[in-house]
Amino acid sequence: MIRLRLGPVARRRLTAAALALTALVSVLAAQREVGVARDEAVYIHHGTRYARWWLDLVTFEDGTASAERITATFGGAAPTDGNREHPPLMKTLLGMSRVLFHEELGWTSELTASRLPTAAMNALTVALVFLFGAAVWGYGAGLIAALLVLLLPRAFFHAGLATFDAPVVTLWLATLYSYHRALASRRWCIALAVAFGLALATKHNALMLPGVILPHYAWLAWRRSRPDQRAPLGRRLFDFLRALGRVRPLALAALAAGPLVLVAIWPWLWFDTIDHLRDWIAFHMHHVHYNFEYLGENYNHPPFPWHVVFVTTLFTVPTATLAAALVGGVALAGRARRGAARDAARAPALLIALSAAVSMGVFLLPSTPIFGAEKHWAPAIPTFCLLAGVGVVAASERLLRNLVAWGWIPAGPARFARAGTIAAIGGLVATAALTETAAAQPHALTHYTALAGGAPGGADLGMNRQFWGIAARGVLPVVNQLAPAPGEPPVPVYTHDAQPAWGLYRRAGLLRPGLPDAGRETAGIARSQIALVIHEKHFNRHDYLIWNSYGTVQPYHVLTVDGVPIVSVYVRPELLERRAARQR
Amino acid sequence: MSEAAPAPSGATRVWPRRARRGLRVLQAAGPALLLVAVALWEIVAAARAPLRAPAEEDWRALSAALRERHRPGELIVFAPGWIDPVGRQHLGDLIPLEMAARMDAARFPVVWEVALGDAEAPERAGARLTWSAEHGPLVLRRFERDPARVVTDFVAAFSRARRGGAPGAARVSLEEVGFEPHRCVKVVPPPDRTVTITYPGVELGRELVGYVGLADVFTRRDVREPGRLTISIDGREVAAVTAGVDDGWVRFAVPTEPRAGAEVVFSATAVGPGARDRRICFAAEARR
Numbered sequence: 001m002i003r004l005r006l007g008p009v010a011r012r013r014l015t016a017a018a019l020a021l022t023a024l025v026s027v028l029a030a031q032r033e034v035g036v037a038r039d040e041a042v043y044i045h046h047g048t049r050y051a052r053w054w055l056d057l058v059t060f061e062d063g064t065a066s067a068e069r070i071t072a073t074f075g076g077a078a079p080t081d082g083n084r085e086h087p088p089l090m091k092t093l094l095g096m097s098r099v100l101f102h103e104e105l106g107w108t109s110e111l112t113a114s115r116l117p118t119a120a121m122n123a124l125t126v127a128l129v130f131l132f133g134a135a136v137w138g139y140g141a142g143l144i145a146a147l148l149v150l151l152l153p154r155a156f157f158h159a160g161l162a163t164f165d166a167p168v169v170t171l172w173l174a175t176l177y178s179y180h181r182a183l184a185s186r187r188w189c190i191a192l193a194v195a196f197g198l199a200l201a202t203k204h205n206a207l208m209l210p211g212v213i214l215p216h217y218a219w220l221a222w223r224r225s226r227p228d229q230r231a232p233l234g235r236r237l238f239d240f241l242r243a244l245g246r247v248r249p250l251a252l253a254a255l256a257a258g259p260l261v262l263v264a265i266w267p268w269l270w271f272d273t274i275d276h277l278r279d280w281i282a283f284h285m286h287h288v289h290y291n292f293e294y295l296g297e298n299y300n301h302p303p304f305p306w307h308v309v310f311v312t313t314l315f316t317v318p319t320a321t322l323a324a325a326l327v328g329g330v331a332l333a334g335r336a337r338r339g340a341a342r343d344a345a346r347a348p349a350l351l352i353a354l355s356a357a358v359s360m361g362v363f364l365l366p367s368t369p370i371f372g373a374e375k376h377w378a379p380a381i382p383t384f385c386l387l388a389g390v391g392v393v394a395a396s397e398r399l400l401r402n403l404v405a406w407g408w409i410p411a412g413p414a415r416f417a418r419a420g421t422i423a424a425i426g427g428l429v430a431t432a433a434l435t436e437t438a439a440a441q442p443h444a445l446t447h448y449t450a451l452a453g454g455a456p457g458g459a460d461l462g463m464n465r466q467f468w469g470i471a472a473r474g475v476l477p478v479v480n481q482l483a484p485a486p487g488e489p490p491v492p493v494y495t496h497d498a499q500p501a502w503g504l505y506r507r508a509g510l511l512r513p514g515l516p517d518a519g520r521e522t523a524g525i526a527r528s529q530i531a532l533v534i535h536e537k538h539f540n541r542h543d544y545l546i547w548n549s550y551g552t553v554q555p556y557h558v559l560t561v562d563g564v565p566i567v568s569v570y571v572r573p574e575l576l577e578r579r580a581a582r583q584r
Numbered sequence: 585m586s587e588a589a590p591a592p593s594g595a596t597r598v599w600p601r602r603a604r605r606g607l608r609v610l611q612a613a614g615p616a617l618l619l620v621a622v623a624l625w626e627i628v629a630a631a632r633a634p635l636r637a638p639a640e641e642d643w644r645a646l647s648a649a650l651r652e653r654h655r656p657g658e659l660i661v662f663a664p665g666w667i668d669p670v671g672r673q674h675l676g677d678l679i680p681l682e683m684a685a686r687m688d689a690a691r692f693p694v695v696w697e698v699a700l701g702d703a704e705a706p707e708r709a710g711a712r713l714t715w716s717a718e719h720g721p722l723v724l725r726r727f728e729r730d731p732a733r734v735v736t737d738f739v740a741a742f743s744r745a746r747r748g749g750a751p752g753a754a755r756v757s758l759e760e761v762g763f764e765p766h767r768c769v770k771v772v773p774p775p776d777r778t779v780t781i782t783y784p785g786v787e788l789g790r791e792l793v794g795y796v797g798l799a800d801v802f803t804r805r806d807v808r809e810p811g812r813l814t815i816s817i818d819g820r821e822v823a824a825v826t827a828g829v830d831d832g833w834v835r836f837a838v839p840t841e842p843r844a845g846a847e848v849v850f851s852a853t854a855v856g857p858g859a860r861d862r863r864i865c866f867a868a869e870a871r872r
Contacts, residue, residue, distance in 0.1 A: 291801065327615045391619070395616040439633070454636075457633065460666075541801060544759070544765045554673065554679075555676065562637045563637025564666060568669045
């Protein structure tokens with residue numbers, strides 16, 4: 001019999017690859033039932049234009065690199081022209097994927113091809129969490145952390161959308177992972193520069209990454225300088241400054257080089273660079289406040305309550321994962337106090353703690369524009385999962401160590417018992433996360449964890465129901481039933497927040513012919529025969545506009561998640577009468 | 585304490601040791617037990633959460649039961665508020681627009697409450713329960729109350745009112761105020777100006793009750809200045825109410841002398857020079 005013997009490095013790489021593949025396949029399978037987000041439709045449109053520009057560039061099409069052509073593709077006079085308020089990496093990738101896998105090869109639908117890069121990025125997140133966790137806290141901790149990062153109901157959902165929220169988590173983590181490795185190996189400084197640059201080219205959250213790395217670096221330097229409390233302050237500062245140069249100054253240089261990568265892959269920055277960078281950042285500093293329901297109140301004006309970030313995390317991350325993270329946090333704090341922290345020279349626990357603190361902390365500031373959803377501080381969540389991995393292993397080891405010490409189990413099989421106990425407890429925690437994640441799909445924005453009472457509990461608490469009109473996909477079969485017969489006039493549909501997605505639904509074959517979008521607001525409702533309302537608190541007004549126009553308060557159909565309404569479909573009574581007459 | 589009988593010597597030695605051992609076991613196994621307990625609870629709770637939702641058959645049975653007993657003009661409300669769209673899907677044909685966009689529930693002698701579990705609708709406050717039935721997790725309850733007798737409905741009487749003061753639109757419409765539907769008189773005065781709505785020859789009762797609020801969530805977000813409504817009867821100001829952007833549908837009530845032929849003036853002011861597009865909505869009733 002041939003036995004395959006793998007070294008620890010090969011075993012880790014193989015595990016990481018298997019985890020990534022599992023993540024990729026499961027996300028791609030799940031997203032097929034998920035509707036199109038409003039911003040997704042915008043990114044797919046612009047991403048395809050970006051991709052075509054790059055294809056023209058590499059095939060030496062005349063005038064591609066001219067300022068006029070770049071402006072026409074990537075920018076413009078208005079703040080949102082060419083979608084220039086968001087950097088281009090993911091849009092370009094999803095455009096490339098759409099052109100290659102949908103248009104050229106015909107392997108996938110337009111939507112799946114567009115979502116493939118995000119799913120791949122999420123797969124990389126899972127692999128990175130495993131590699132980081134396994135390298136620092138052991139194979140078991142890394143494996144459990146990776147499973148838990150895959151089994152986050154909201155993150156799993158976002159990983160299947162052609163947006164930036166999942167990819168920025170990946171590149172945020174890749175930057176920190178590269179920095180961690182760079183502290184031990186100069187070669188990783190190149191990876192650090194590239195990862196940071198790509199993170200910047202993905203979403204503006206990445207601008208906060210120096211806020212993680214610089215304090216961590218300073219802490220390493222401070223510790224290395226071994227400050228003697230009896231020495232004069234000037235001496236201590238001098239020693240600290242000298243230590244700054246000893247930790248890994250090349251890592252700081254790499255961090256400084258990251259923006260060059262951003263400039264290289266964002267043609268809009270190839271001229272008037274400072275102005276265009278300033279416009280990009282200013283757009284987000286002065287972003288319009290979204291309407292967001294939280295604990296029964298609709299917030300659209302600052303200050304947003306400081307506890308939103310904690311309460312929302314509490315109700316959207318599986319409780320078992322959070323409990324394990326709590327145990328892990330206590331375990332790591334205990335080890336640090338005893339001077340027994342793993343890889344103390346690079347302080348990885350501090351690094352992930354700072355990562356969570358910075359990505360969540362900005363939402364504690366009253367001046368931060370109101371965005372609302374948990375996806376905006378998603379880079380913090382791998383920290384919880386890594387802590388959870390540590391927590392499961394720490395709890396298992398503590399139990400076994402004592403059982404052996406008391407003689408309740410013999411020392412011999414303890415090694416096997418350790419693996420079995422970690423697998424059993426980790427398996428239970430992961431099963432709890434799997435249960436939540438499975439229950440959440442495909443309307444994960446409506447789902448809250450069991451701690452909140454699920455979707456109905458979230459509605460009772462007055463938590464935000466959804467956003468970006470994604471749920472409209474769930475009522476398309478009902479709308480299709482009302483499509484006109486051949487030869488009959490079209491039936492215009494007031495598509496509400498699903499308007500940007502309507503063309504994609506039609507191209508995907510999810511809509512029958514003869515159901516055009518009726519237009520926006522009052523005029524669109526007046527033209528429509530069918531009207532959708534995506535239920536969010538501030539969208540109640542759309543119900544009332546439709547009541548006025550249709551003369552009834554009775555929806556024809558209501559899509560629900562565990563009894564919680566998410567989309568209403570109204571039908572003009574005359575259309576129903578015509579259909580009834582036709583059937584007679 | 586020397587009189588107290590000493591505990592058996594065996595017990596004093598054995599029990600603390602056991603306790604210490606128990607504590608040690610708990611300390612050793614506590615984190616693992618916590619994770620196992622939380623995970624098992626979450627698996628069960630997450631799987632059970634959907635069971636709280638009423639089935640289609642529950643809604644149908646409730647709808648049939650209500651239709652058997654409901655009479656036109658009887659109010660139907662839903663609790664908690666978030667089940668309202670599903671409730672209207674099943675019972676919306678029994679809810680006229682005017683009822684859905686009511687000023688308040690005081691004029692309805694009968695209130696039907698469709699509740700999920702033990703939720704309660706605010707409209708039933710002070711009413712007597714006369715009948716109830718359960719359909720799965722849904723509960724249908726019938727309440728009765730002594731209704732308010734309306735002698736003048738100022739929204740319904742708007743067509744005979746005079747608009748005055750600053751230029752600015754005024755009309756009756758169904759508006760979103762505080763995320764709820766209300767049929768009201770909507771007045772949009774210019775910034776820092778006042779529009780008056782004068783009702784001549786009004787019949788008054790013992791009380792004039794009304795509400796005021798700012799319509800439209802987006803203008804409430806973008807323009808933060810409040811609106812103010814003052815009410816005068818025969819030239820004397822009897823009430824002044826300020827409605828801010830987060831105040832919703834603000835109630836006011838004024839005692840009045842029952843009589844006919846009064847002149848009632850509602851003056852709506854967009855407070856402050858920045859108060860553009862301030863959509864002030866009010867509704868009021870003179871009640872016997």
